[in-house]
Amino acid sequence: xxxxxxGRNQLGxxxxxxxxxxxxxxxxxxxxxxGQLSLKxxxxxxxxxxxxxxxxxxxxxxxxxxxxxxxxxxxxxAEILTHLAFYAGWPNAxxxxxxxxxxYKDDSGAxxxxxxxxxxxxxxxxxxxxxxxxxxxxxxxxxxxxxxxTFEPGCRNNWHIHHAARGGGQILLCTGxxxxxxxxxxxxxxxxxxxxxxxxxxxxxxxxxxxxxxFSHVAVECPGDETSNEWCEPVDSGLYGSLT
Numbered sequence: 001x002x003x004x005x006x007g008r009n010q011l012g013x014x015x016x017x018x019x020x021x022x023x024x025x026x027x028x029x030x031x032x033x034x035g036q037l038s039l040k041x042x043x044x045x046x047x048x049x050x051x052x053x054x055x056x057x058x059x060x061x062x063x064x065x066x067x068x069x070x071x072x073x074x075x076x077x078a079e080i081l082t083h084l085a086f087y088a089g090w091p092n093a094x095x096x097x098x099x100x101x102x103x104y105k106d107d108s109g110a111x112x113x114x115x116x117x118x119x120x121x122x123x124x125x126x127x128x129x130x131x132x133x134x135x136x137x138x139x140x141x142x143x144x145x146x147x148x149x150t151f152e153p154g155c156r157n158n159w160h161i162h163h164a165a166r167g168g169g170q171i172l173l174c175t176g177x178x179x180x181x182x183x184x185x186x187x188x189x190x191x192x193x194x195x196x197x198x199x200x201x202x203x204x205x206x207x208x209x210x211x212x213x214x215f216s217h218v219a220v221e222c223p224g225d226e227t228s229n230e231w232c233e234p235v236d237s238g239l240y241g242s243l244t
Contacts, residue, residue: 004028043067044080047096051081052088056095064096064103073111074104075214113176113193113216115148127231130155130209137218144223150216151179156208156240159184159232168201168224172217179215180243181207182235188243191215201227206235210243 007022031042043066050060067077077100085093110117110133118135121128132155135148162170172181174195181197182188184204191197191207197217199205201224209215221227 039070040067040072043070043072047072047077047080048084048088051084051092051096054089054092054095056092056099060096061099061103064099068103068107074107074109075111077104109214110150110152111176111214111216112148112150113214115175115216115218117150118148121149124157127158127160128155128208129158129234132157140221145221147219148175148216149219150176150214151209153209153213154211155215156180156235157206158234159204159206161204161230161232162199162201163226163228163230164201164224165226166224167222168227169203169222170199171220171222172197172199172207173220174215174217177215178210178213179208179217180210180240181205188239191217204232208235211241 004023004027007019007027008016011019011022031039037045043063046063047060047067050056050063064077072080081093081096081100084096112118112133112135115135115137118133121132121134124132124134128151131152133150135150137146137148138144162168172191172195174191174193174197176193179191180188181191182205183199189197190210197207201222207217
């Protein structure tokens with residue numbers, strides 16, 4: 001946490017004790033308790049409380065900017081305020097949206113989920129419909145390789161197979177947005193944060209984002225002997241289009 005000085009700057013001469021409590025306790029000891037609640041969650045709670053009270057002033061803009069800096073994405077903020085509208089009042093949500101639109105005006109909406117977006121997945125772009133992003137999380141020379149893969153809305157990879165003489169396969173740990181996984185000959189499965197997909201070796205499959213949502217998962221390469229990947233044909237556009 002950046003040390004807060006707004007209290008002392010604005011009220012240090014008039015109300016020094018209030019300034020101390022504001023800077024050292026609220027924005028010091030309370031906000032710094034990241035082991036109990038993350039900064040992102042504290043920002044969401046603060047925005048929710050202020051909208052519920054109709055306090056959409058300059059301090060609210062500060063907390064909206066902090067929420068963005070603390071990892072609340074444009075899509076998440078839109079969903080938070082939409083949800084709040086039904087509980088905190090439609091006019092309050094409208095007022096909050098005016099601030100949110102200003103704060104997020106230069107935000108493309110790209111959402112890399114828990115681990116961040118990473119770089120365009122150019123090396124494998126030929127096997128994807130739409131744009132994907134890759135952020136390696138481990139060094140494959142040192143341990144099991146894990147990478148955060150992010151799909152823009154509508155993006156999915158081709159059918160593919162993880163081959164192995166023994167062991168192998170892949171595990172997907174879903175961390176953000178909404179997506180799909182399908183094994184050959186089976187119905188597509190919707191994927192949400194917290195879902196886990198264990199993909200055995202030799203199973204033909206695909207995975208990717210829903211049409212209306214960014215989607216991120218951590219891909220874990222399971223150790224095995226004589227492992228390789230075989231990329232196959234793109235997912236039928238009619239099949240993908242029918243998924244809701």
